[in-house]
Amino acid sequence: MNQPHFTYEADGQTLIVHLPEELDHHNCSGLKYETDLILSENYIRRILFDFSRTKFMDSSGIGILLNRYKQMALSGGSVAIYGAGTQALRILKMGGILKLMKLYDSKEAAVTG
Numbered sequence: 001m002n003q004p005h006f007t008y009e010a011d012g013q014t015l016i017v018h019l020p021e022e023l024d025h026h027n028c029s030g031l032k033y034e035t036d037l038i039l040s041e042n043y044i045r046r047i048l049f050d051f052s053r054t055k056f057m058d059s060s061g062i063g064i065l066l067n068r069y070k071q072m073a074l075s076g077g078s079v080a081i082y083g084a085g086t087q088a089l090r091i092l093k094m095g096g097i098l099k100l101m102k103l104y105d106s107k108e109a110a111v112t113g
Contacts, residue, residue, distance in 0.1 A: 005020055006019060006020060006027075014048060017049050019049060021056070022054070022057075023058070024057065024058045024060055024061065044072075046077055050082060050083050051083045053083075055087055057091050061091070062095040066097070081101050081104070082107055083105075
């Protein structure tokens with residue numbers, strides 16, 4: 001079985017998190033740990049979550065998004081999402097995430113947004 005992995009990209013004060021095909025309780029603790037580390041070592045004002053590969057997300061995924069939203073809001077930053085397909089969009093809507101975070105169609109729009 002392939003281990004899902006996250007990749008990260010810095011663009012100035014923006015952290016782009018490329019999510020794997022599945023965002024669930026098995027890998028969310030790794031995402032939380034890794035982003036905690038990145039955020040503690042860098043001055044990040046904005047987090048962009050790239051959902052372009054994500055086909056499945058459970059409540060743990062919603063939890064990590066909410067956690068990062070709260071963390072960034074406390075420091076005056078923001079969180080946004082791009083590349084979400086039909087399945088991910090349905091879950092993001094049901095979880096109330098789209099009421100808190102801006103949704104973009106593409107990486108380019110998200111980075112410049």
